[in-house]
Amino acid sequence: MTESSSAQSGTAVVDDASRHMVRVENLHRSYGTGAAAVHALRGVSFEIPRGELVALKGRSGSGKTTLLNLVGGLDTPDQGRITVDGTDLSGLGENGLLELRRDRIGFIFQSFGLIPILSAAENVGVPMRLRKADPREREERVALLLALVGLADHAAQRPGELSGGQQQRVAIARALANRPKLLIADEPTGQLDAETGLAVMELLRAVVRGENVTALVATHDPQLLGLADRVLELADGEIVEA
Structure with a gap:
Protein backbone atom coordinates (compact mmCIF):
# COMPACT_ATOMS: atom_id res chain seq x y z
CA MET A 1 0.00 0.00 0.00
CA THR A 2 1.40 3.43 -0.94
CA GLU A 3 1.74 6.26 1.55
CA SER A 4 -1.04 8.20 -0.15
CA SER A 5 -3.41 5.24 -0.22
CA SER A 6 -2.65 4.53 3.44
CA ALA A 7 -3.46 8.12 4.32
CA GLN A 8 -6.69 7.91 2.37
CA SER A 9 -7.57 4.69 4.15
CA GLY A 10 -6.86 6.30 7.53
CA THR A 11 -9.07 9.25 6.67
CA ALA A 12 -11.88 6.92 5.70
CA VAL A 13 -11.68 5.16 9.06
CA VAL A 14 -11.78 8.45 10.97
CA ASP A 15 -14.65 9.75 8.85
CA ASP A 16 -16.61 6.53 9.38
CA ALA A 17 -16.06 6.70 13.14
CA SER A 18 -17.26 10.30 13.18
CA ARG A 19 -20.45 9.40 11.28
CA HIS A 20 -21.46 6.20 13.04
CA MET A 21 -22.00 5.60 16.74
CA VAL A 22 -22.49 1.84 16.24
CA ARG A 23 -21.15 -0.47 13.59
CA VAL A 24 -21.95 -4.21 13.68
CA GLU A 25 -20.30 -6.57 11.20
CA ASN A 26 -21.20 -10.24 10.60
CA LEU A 27 -22.26 -10.90 14.20
CA HIS A 28 -22.87 -14.49 15.31
CA ARG A 29 -23.90 -15.72 18.75
CA SER A 30 -24.97 -19.22 19.75
CA TYR A 31 -25.86 -20.83 23.05
CA GLY A 32 -25.12 -24.49 23.74
CA THR A 33 -23.26 -26.93 21.52
CA GLY A 34 -23.92 -29.56 18.91
CA ALA A 35 -27.44 -30.41 17.83
CA ALA A 36 -28.87 -28.61 20.87
CA ALA A 37 -27.21 -25.28 20.02
CA VAL A 38 -29.47 -22.24 19.69
CA HIS A 39 -28.27 -19.79 17.04
CA ALA A 40 -29.44 -16.46 18.46
CA LEU A 41 -27.70 -14.29 15.83
CA ARG A 42 -26.65 -15.30 12.32
CA GLY A 43 -24.42 -12.85 10.51
CA VAL A 44 -26.03 -9.59 11.64
CA SER A 45 -24.62 -6.37 10.17
CA PHE A 46 -25.83 -2.76 10.41
CA GLU A 47 -24.70 0.78 11.22
CA ILE A 48 -26.28 3.49 13.36
CA PRO A 49 -25.36 7.11 12.55
CA ARG A 50 -24.74 9.43 15.47
CA GLY A 51 -27.81 11.21 16.78
CA GLU A 52 -30.38 8.67 15.53
CA LEU A 53 -33.11 6.85 17.44
CA VAL A 54 -33.17 3.36 15.96
CA ALA A 55 -35.90 0.88 16.90
CA LEU A 56 -35.24 -2.85 16.92
CA LYS A 57 -38.29 -5.02 16.39
CA GLY A 58 -38.90 -8.74 16.20
CA ARG A 59 -40.84 -11.54 17.83
CA SER A 60 -39.83 -13.03 21.16
CA GLY A 61 -36.78 -15.20 20.57
CA SER A 62 -35.70 -13.32 17.45
CA GLY A 63 -32.41 -12.26 19.07
CA LYS A 64 -33.17 -8.67 20.15
CA THR A 65 -31.92 -8.94 23.73
CA THR A 66 -28.85 -10.90 22.65
CA LEU A 67 -28.00 -8.17 20.16
CA LEU A 68 -28.48 -5.40 22.73
CA ASN A 69 -26.27 -7.22 25.23
CA LEU A 70 -23.52 -7.58 22.64
CA VAL A 71 -23.63 -3.95 21.51
CA GLY A 72 -23.63 -2.87 25.16
CA GLY A 73 -20.57 -4.94 25.99
CA LEU A 74 -22.48 -7.21 28.38
CA ASP A 75 -21.70 -10.29 26.29
CA THR A 76 -19.18 -11.26 23.61
CA PRO A 77 -19.96 -12.65 20.13
CA ASP A 78 -18.77 -15.97 18.76
CA GLN A 79 -17.82 -14.22 15.55
CA GLY A 80 -17.98 -10.71 14.13
CA ARG A 81 -17.03 -7.18 15.11
CA ILE A 82 -18.74 -4.43 17.10
CA THR A 83 -17.54 -0.83 17.12
CA VAL A 84 -19.08 1.70 19.53
CA ASP A 85 -18.08 5.36 19.41
CA GLY A 86 -15.02 4.44 17.34
CA THR A 87 -13.89 1.71 19.77
CA ASP A 88 -13.61 -1.92 18.68
CA LEU A 89 -15.09 -3.92 21.56
CA SER A 90 -13.02 -7.00 20.72
CA GLY A 91 -9.89 -5.06 21.70
CA LEU A 92 -11.14 -4.34 25.21
CA GLY A 93 -10.50 -6.45 28.28
CA GLU A 94 -12.97 -6.71 31.14
CA ASN A 95 -11.78 -3.43 32.65
CA GLY A 96 -12.06 -1.69 29.29
CA LEU A 97 -15.61 -2.98 28.81
CA LEU A 98 -16.51 -1.87 32.34
CA GLU A 99 -15.27 1.65 31.59
CA LEU A 100 -17.15 1.69 28.28
CA ARG A 101 -20.42 0.71 29.98
CA ARG A 102 -19.86 3.19 32.80
CA ASP A 103 -18.78 6.20 30.78
CA ARG A 104 -20.23 5.91 27.27
CA ILE A 105 -23.33 3.70 27.40
CA GLY A 106 -26.59 4.16 29.31
CA PHE A 107 -28.93 1.19 29.85
CA ILE A 108 -32.72 1.29 30.25
CA PHE A 109 -34.56 -1.92 31.14
CA GLN A 110 -38.17 -3.07 30.98
CA SER A 111 -38.14 -3.81 34.72
CA PHE A 112 -36.84 -0.29 35.54
CA ARG A 141 -26.69 16.89 37.41
CA VAL A 142 -29.37 14.92 39.29
CA ALA A 143 -31.57 18.00 39.64
CA LEU A 144 -31.15 18.84 35.95
CA LEU A 145 -32.01 15.31 34.82
CA LEU A 146 -35.08 14.98 37.06
CA ALA A 147 -36.32 18.28 35.63
CA LEU A 148 -35.59 16.98 32.11
CA VAL A 149 -37.82 13.94 32.63
CA GLY A 150 -40.53 15.95 34.39
CA LEU A 151 -39.93 14.68 37.93
CA ALA A 152 -38.37 17.66 39.68
CA ASP A 153 -41.12 17.53 42.33
CA HIS A 154 -40.61 13.80 43.00
CA ALA A 155 -36.90 13.77 43.88
CA ALA A 156 -37.43 12.55 47.45
CA GLN A 157 -39.89 9.77 46.62
CA ARG A 158 -38.87 6.12 46.51
CA PRO A 159 -39.73 3.87 43.54
CA GLY A 160 -42.63 2.25 45.40
CA GLU A 161 -44.25 5.68 45.73
CA LEU A 162 -44.09 6.34 41.98
CA SER A 163 -46.19 5.09 39.08
CA GLY A 164 -44.71 2.77 36.47
CA GLY A 165 -44.28 5.61 34.02
CA GLN A 166 -42.58 7.75 36.64
CA GLN A 167 -40.23 4.91 37.57
CA GLN A 168 -39.22 4.53 33.94
CA ARG A 169 -38.57 8.26 33.73
CA VAL A 170 -36.25 7.94 36.73
CA ALA A 171 -34.52 5.05 34.95
CA ILE A 172 -34.04 7.23 31.84
CA ALA A 173 -32.58 10.02 33.99
CA ARG A 174 -30.22 7.52 35.64
CA ALA A 175 -29.12 6.23 32.23
CA LEU A 176 -28.14 9.79 31.29
CA ALA A 177 -26.26 10.50 34.51
CA ASN A 178 -22.73 10.04 33.14
CA ARG A 179 -23.48 11.78 29.82
CA PRO A 180 -23.38 8.62 27.68
CA LYS A 181 -22.94 8.72 23.92
CA LEU A 182 -25.25 5.70 23.41
CA LEU A 183 -28.54 4.67 25.06
CA ILE A 184 -29.58 1.01 24.90
CA ALA A 185 -33.18 0.26 25.90
CA ASP A 186 -34.72 -3.22 26.04
CA GLU A 187 -38.53 -2.98 25.79
CA PRO A 188 -38.58 0.17 27.97
CA THR A 189 -42.38 0.47 27.70
CA GLY A 190 -43.17 -3.22 28.11
CA GLN A 191 -44.70 -2.82 31.59
CA LEU A 192 -46.57 0.38 30.81
CA ASP A 193 -50.02 1.07 29.41
CA ALA A 194 -50.24 2.38 25.84
CA GLU A 195 -50.62 6.06 26.73
CA THR A 196 -47.78 6.04 29.27
CA GLY A 197 -45.59 3.99 26.94
CA LEU A 198 -46.07 6.52 24.17
CA ALA A 199 -45.16 9.36 26.53
CA VAL A 200 -41.97 7.55 27.58
CA MET A 201 -41.00 6.88 23.96
CA GLU A 202 -41.60 10.53 23.09
CA LEU A 203 -39.37 11.45 26.02
CA LEU A 204 -36.64 9.17 24.67
CA ARG A 205 -36.90 10.84 21.27
CA ALA A 206 -36.66 14.27 22.91
CA VAL A 207 -33.62 13.12 24.90
CA VAL A 208 -31.88 11.93 21.73
CA ARG A 209 -32.40 15.36 20.22
CA GLY A 210 -31.74 17.47 23.32
CA GLU A 211 -28.83 15.54 24.85
CA ASN A 212 -27.18 14.73 21.51
CA VAL A 213 -27.10 10.98 22.11
CA THR A 214 -27.78 7.95 19.94
CA ALA A 215 -30.36 5.33 20.98
CA LEU A 216 -31.01 1.68 20.10
CA VAL A 217 -34.44 0.69 21.46
CA ALA A 218 -36.02 -2.75 21.30
CA THR A 219 -39.82 -2.56 21.11
CA HIS A 220 -42.70 -4.50 19.60
CA ASP A 221 -45.27 -1.68 19.75
CA PRO A 222 -46.16 -0.42 16.22
CA GLN A 223 -47.15 2.99 17.59
CA LEU A 224 -43.74 3.41 19.18
CA LEU A 225 -41.90 2.22 16.08
CA GLY A 226 -43.33 5.22 14.26
CA LEU A 227 -41.32 7.56 16.49
CA ALA A 228 -37.97 6.08 15.44
CA ASP A 229 -35.70 7.52 12.77
CA ARG A 230 -35.20 4.00 11.45
CA VAL A 231 -36.42 0.49 12.20
CA LEU A 232 -34.36 -2.71 12.10
CA GLU A 233 -36.24 -6.01 12.12
CA LEU A 234 -34.80 -9.25 13.44
CA ALA A 235 -36.20 -12.65 12.51
CA ASP A 236 -34.55 -15.92 13.50
CA GLY A 237 -31.34 -14.10 14.32
CA GLU A 238 -31.05 -12.22 11.02
CA ILE A 239 -31.79 -8.66 9.93
CA VAL A 240 -34.67 -8.83 7.47
CA GLU A 241 -35.35 -5.11 7.15
CA ALA A 242 -32.91 -2.22 7.43
Missing part, protein backbone atom coordinates in the same frame (compact mmCIF):
# COMPACT_ATOMS: atom_id res chain seq x y z
CA GLY A 113 -34.04 -1.71 37.73
CA LEU A 114 -34.32 0.96 40.43
CA ILE A 115 -33.04 0.41 43.98
CA PRO A 116 -36.17 0.31 46.20
CA ILE A 117 -34.66 1.84 49.34
CA LEU A 118 -33.23 4.87 47.50
CA SER A 119 -35.12 8.00 46.51
CA ALA A 120 -35.55 9.01 42.88
CA ALA A 121 -32.67 11.49 43.22
CA GLU A 122 -30.42 8.91 44.88
CA ASN A 123 -31.18 6.35 42.14
CA VAL A 124 -30.25 8.86 39.45
CA GLY A 125 -27.03 9.69 41.29
CA VAL A 126 -25.80 6.08 41.59
CA PRO A 127 -23.75 6.02 38.33
CA MET A 128 -22.01 9.25 39.33
CA ARG A 129 -21.20 7.85 42.76
CA LEU A 130 -19.61 4.83 41.08
CA ARG A 131 -17.25 7.06 39.12
CA LYS A 132 -16.68 9.19 42.25
CA ALA A 133 -17.99 12.43 40.78
CA ASP A 134 -17.76 15.59 42.85
CA PRO A 135 -20.81 15.73 45.18
CA ARG A 136 -21.83 19.21 44.04
CA GLU A 137 -21.55 18.20 40.38
CA ARG A 138 -23.62 15.11 41.16
CA GLU A 139 -26.39 17.06 42.90
CA GLU A 140 -26.59 19.60 40.09
Whole structure:
Protein backbone atom coordinates (compact mmCIF):
# COMPACT_ATOMS: atom_id res chain seq x y z
CA MET A 1 0.00 0.00 0.00
CA THR A 2 1.40 3.43 -0.94
CA GLU A 3 1.74 6.26 1.55
CA SER A 4 -1.04 8.20 -0.15
CA SER A 5 -3.41 5.24 -0.22
CA SER A 6 -2.65 4.53 3.44
CA ALA A 7 -3.46 8.12 4.32
CA GLN A 8 -6.69 7.91 2.37
CA SER A 9 -7.57 4.69 4.15
CA GLY A 10 -6.86 6.30 7.53
CA THR A 11 -9.07 9.25 6.67
CA ALA A 12 -11.88 6.92 5.70
CA VAL A 13 -11.68 5.16 9.06
CA VAL A 14 -11.78 8.45 10.97
CA ASP A 15 -14.65 9.75 8.85
CA ASP A 16 -16.61 6.53 9.38
CA ALA A 17 -16.06 6.70 13.14
CA SER A 18 -17.26 10.30 13.18
CA ARG A 19 -20.45 9.40 11.28
CA HIS A 20 -21.46 6.20 13.04
CA MET A 21 -22.00 5.60 16.74
CA VAL A 22 -22.49 1.84 16.24
CA ARG A 23 -21.15 -0.47 13.59
CA VAL A 24 -21.95 -4.21 13.68
CA GLU A 25 -20.30 -6.57 11.20
CA ASN A 26 -21.20 -10.24 10.60
CA LEU A 27 -22.26 -10.90 14.20
CA HIS A 28 -22.87 -14.49 15.31
CA ARG A 29 -23.90 -15.72 18.75
CA SER A 30 -24.97 -19.22 19.75
CA TYR A 31 -25.86 -20.83 23.05
CA GLY A 32 -25.12 -24.49 23.74
CA THR A 33 -23.26 -26.93 21.52
CA GLY A 34 -23.92 -29.56 18.91
CA ALA A 35 -27.44 -30.41 17.83
CA ALA A 36 -28.87 -28.61 20.87
CA ALA A 37 -27.21 -25.28 20.02
CA VAL A 38 -29.47 -22.24 19.69
CA HIS A 39 -28.27 -19.79 17.04
CA ALA A 40 -29.44 -16.46 18.46
CA LEU A 41 -27.70 -14.29 15.83
CA ARG A 42 -26.65 -15.30 12.32
CA GLY A 43 -24.42 -12.85 10.51
CA VAL A 44 -26.03 -9.59 11.64
CA SER A 45 -24.62 -6.37 10.17
CA PHE A 46 -25.83 -2.76 10.41
CA GLU A 47 -24.70 0.78 11.22
CA ILE A 48 -26.28 3.49 13.36
CA PRO A 49 -25.36 7.11 12.55
CA ARG A 50 -24.74 9.43 15.47
CA GLY A 51 -27.81 11.21 16.78
CA GLU A 52 -30.38 8.67 15.53
CA LEU A 53 -33.11 6.85 17.44
CA VAL A 54 -33.17 3.36 15.96
CA ALA A 55 -35.90 0.88 16.90
CA LEU A 56 -35.24 -2.85 16.92
CA LYS A 57 -38.29 -5.02 16.39
CA GLY A 58 -38.90 -8.74 16.20
CA ARG A 59 -40.84 -11.54 17.83
CA SER A 60 -39.83 -13.03 21.16
CA GLY A 61 -36.78 -15.20 20.57
CA SER A 62 -35.70 -13.32 17.45
CA GLY A 63 -32.41 -12.26 19.07
CA LYS A 64 -33.17 -8.67 20.15
CA THR A 65 -31.92 -8.94 23.73
CA THR A 66 -28.85 -10.90 22.65
CA LEU A 67 -28.00 -8.17 20.16
CA LEU A 68 -28.48 -5.40 22.73
CA ASN A 69 -26.27 -7.22 25.23
CA LEU A 70 -23.52 -7.58 22.64
CA VAL A 71 -23.63 -3.95 21.51
CA GLY A 72 -23.63 -2.87 25.16
CA GLY A 73 -20.57 -4.94 25.99
CA LEU A 74 -22.48 -7.21 28.38
CA ASP A 75 -21.70 -10.29 26.29
CA THR A 76 -19.18 -11.26 23.61
CA PRO A 77 -19.96 -12.65 20.13
CA ASP A 78 -18.77 -15.97 18.76
CA GLN A 79 -17.82 -14.22 15.55
CA GLY A 80 -17.98 -10.71 14.13
CA ARG A 81 -17.03 -7.18 15.11
CA ILE A 82 -18.74 -4.43 17.10
CA THR A 83 -17.54 -0.83 17.12
CA VAL A 84 -19.08 1.70 19.53
CA ASP A 85 -18.08 5.36 19.41
CA GLY A 86 -15.02 4.44 17.34
CA THR A 87 -13.89 1.71 19.77
CA ASP A 88 -13.61 -1.92 18.68
CA LEU A 89 -15.09 -3.92 21.56
CA SER A 90 -13.02 -7.00 20.72
CA GLY A 91 -9.89 -5.06 21.70
CA LEU A 92 -11.14 -4.34 25.21
CA GLY A 93 -10.50 -6.45 28.28
CA GLU A 94 -12.97 -6.71 31.14
CA ASN A 95 -11.78 -3.43 32.65
CA GLY A 96 -12.06 -1.69 29.29
CA LEU A 97 -15.61 -2.98 28.81
CA LEU A 98 -16.51 -1.87 32.34
CA GLU A 99 -15.27 1.65 31.59
CA LEU A 100 -17.15 1.69 28.28
CA ARG A 101 -20.42 0.71 29.98
CA ARG A 102 -19.86 3.19 32.80
CA ASP A 103 -18.78 6.20 30.78
CA ARG A 104 -20.23 5.91 27.27
CA ILE A 105 -23.33 3.70 27.40
CA GLY A 106 -26.59 4.16 29.31
CA PHE A 107 -28.93 1.19 29.85
CA ILE A 108 -32.72 1.29 30.25
CA PHE A 109 -34.56 -1.92 31.14
CA GLN A 110 -38.17 -3.07 30.98
CA SER A 111 -38.14 -3.81 34.72
CA PHE A 112 -36.84 -0.29 35.54
CA GLY A 113 -34.04 -1.71 37.73
CA LEU A 114 -34.32 0.96 40.43
CA ILE A 115 -33.04 0.41 43.98
CA PRO A 116 -36.17 0.31 46.20
CA ILE A 117 -34.66 1.84 49.34
CA LEU A 118 -33.23 4.87 47.50
CA SER A 119 -35.12 8.00 46.51
CA ALA A 120 -35.55 9.01 42.88
CA ALA A 121 -32.67 11.49 43.22
CA GLU A 122 -30.42 8.91 44.88
CA ASN A 123 -31.18 6.35 42.14
CA VAL A 124 -30.25 8.86 39.45
CA GLY A 125 -27.03 9.69 41.29
CA VAL A 126 -25.80 6.08 41.59
CA PRO A 127 -23.75 6.02 38.33
CA MET A 128 -22.01 9.25 39.33
CA ARG A 129 -21.20 7.85 42.76
CA LEU A 130 -19.61 4.83 41.08
CA ARG A 131 -17.25 7.06 39.12
CA LYS A 132 -16.68 9.19 42.25
CA ALA A 133 -17.99 12.43 40.78
CA ASP A 134 -17.76 15.59 42.85
CA PRO A 135 -20.81 15.73 45.18
CA ARG A 136 -21.83 19.21 44.04
CA GLU A 137 -21.55 18.20 40.38
CA ARG A 138 -23.62 15.11 41.16
CA GLU A 139 -26.39 17.06 42.90
CA GLU A 140 -26.59 19.60 40.09
CA ARG A 141 -26.69 16.89 37.41
CA VAL A 142 -29.37 14.92 39.29
CA ALA A 143 -31.57 18.00 39.64
CA LEU A 144 -31.15 18.84 35.95
CA LEU A 145 -32.01 15.31 34.82
CA LEU A 146 -35.08 14.98 37.06
CA ALA A 147 -36.32 18.28 35.63
CA LEU A 148 -35.59 16.98 32.11
CA VAL A 149 -37.82 13.94 32.63
CA GLY A 150 -40.53 15.95 34.39
CA LEU A 151 -39.93 14.68 37.93
CA ALA A 152 -38.37 17.66 39.68
CA ASP A 153 -41.12 17.53 42.33
CA HIS A 154 -40.61 13.80 43.00
CA ALA A 155 -36.90 13.77 43.88
CA ALA A 156 -37.43 12.55 47.45
CA GLN A 157 -39.89 9.77 46.62
CA ARG A 158 -38.87 6.12 46.51
CA PRO A 159 -39.73 3.87 43.54
CA GLY A 160 -42.63 2.25 45.40
CA GLU A 161 -44.25 5.68 45.73
CA LEU A 162 -44.09 6.34 41.98
CA SER A 163 -46.19 5.09 39.08
CA GLY A 164 -44.71 2.77 36.47
CA GLY A 165 -44.28 5.61 34.02
CA GLN A 166 -42.58 7.75 36.64
CA GLN A 167 -40.23 4.91 37.57
CA GLN A 168 -39.22 4.53 33.94
CA ARG A 169 -38.57 8.26 33.73
CA VAL A 170 -36.25 7.94 36.73
CA ALA A 171 -34.52 5.05 34.95
CA ILE A 172 -34.04 7.23 31.84
CA ALA A 173 -32.58 10.02 33.99
CA ARG A 174 -30.22 7.52 35.64
CA ALA A 175 -29.12 6.23 32.23
CA LEU A 176 -28.14 9.79 31.29
CA ALA A 177 -26.26 10.50 34.51
CA ASN A 178 -22.73 10.04 33.14
CA ARG A 179 -23.48 11.78 29.82
CA PRO A 180 -23.38 8.62 27.68
CA LYS A 181 -22.94 8.72 23.92
CA LEU A 182 -25.25 5.70 23.41
CA LEU A 183 -28.54 4.67 25.06
CA ILE A 184 -29.58 1.01 24.90
CA ALA A 185 -33.18 0.26 25.90
CA ASP A 186 -34.72 -3.22 26.04
CA GLU A 187 -38.53 -2.98 25.79
CA PRO A 188 -38.58 0.17 27.97
CA THR A 189 -42.38 0.47 27.70
CA GLY A 190 -43.17 -3.22 28.11
CA GLN A 191 -44.70 -2.82 31.59
CA LEU A 192 -46.57 0.38 30.81
CA ASP A 193 -50.02 1.07 29.41
CA ALA A 194 -50.24 2.38 25.84
CA GLU A 195 -50.62 6.06 26.73
CA THR A 196 -47.78 6.04 29.27
CA GLY A 197 -45.59 3.99 26.94
CA LEU A 198 -46.07 6.52 24.17
CA ALA A 199 -45.16 9.36 26.53
CA VAL A 200 -41.97 7.55 27.58
CA MET A 201 -41.00 6.88 23.96
CA GLU A 202 -41.60 10.53 23.09
CA LEU A 203 -39.37 11.45 26.02
CA LEU A 204 -36.64 9.17 24.67
CA ARG A 205 -36.90 10.84 21.27
CA ALA A 206 -36.66 14.27 22.91
CA VAL A 207 -33.62 13.12 24.90
CA VAL A 208 -31.88 11.93 21.73
CA ARG A 209 -32.40 15.36 20.22
CA GLY A 210 -31.74 17.47 23.32
CA GLU A 211 -28.83 15.54 24.85
CA ASN A 212 -27.18 14.73 21.51
CA VAL A 213 -27.10 10.98 22.11
CA THR A 214 -27.78 7.95 19.94
CA ALA A 215 -30.36 5.33 20.98
CA LEU A 216 -31.01 1.68 20.10
CA VAL A 217 -34.44 0.69 21.46
CA ALA A 218 -36.02 -2.75 21.30
CA THR A 219 -39.82 -2.56 21.11
CA HIS A 220 -42.70 -4.50 19.60
CA ASP A 221 -45.27 -1.68 19.75
CA PRO A 222 -46.16 -0.42 16.22
CA GLN A 223 -47.15 2.99 17.59
CA LEU A 224 -43.74 3.41 19.18
CA LEU A 225 -41.90 2.22 16.08
CA GLY A 226 -43.33 5.22 14.26
CA LEU A 227 -41.32 7.56 16.49
CA ALA A 228 -37.97 6.08 15.44
CA ASP A 229 -35.70 7.52 12.77
CA ARG A 230 -35.20 4.00 11.45
CA VAL A 231 -36.42 0.49 12.20
CA LEU A 232 -34.36 -2.71 12.10
CA GLU A 233 -36.24 -6.01 12.12
CA LEU A 234 -34.80 -9.25 13.44
CA ALA A 235 -36.20 -12.65 12.51
CA ASP A 236 -34.55 -15.92 13.50
CA GLY A 237 -31.34 -14.10 14.32
CA GLU A 238 -31.05 -12.22 11.02
CA ILE A 239 -31.79 -8.66 9.93
CA VAL A 240 -34.67 -8.83 7.47
CA GLU A 241 -35.35 -5.11 7.15
CA ALA A 242 -32.91 -2.22 7.43
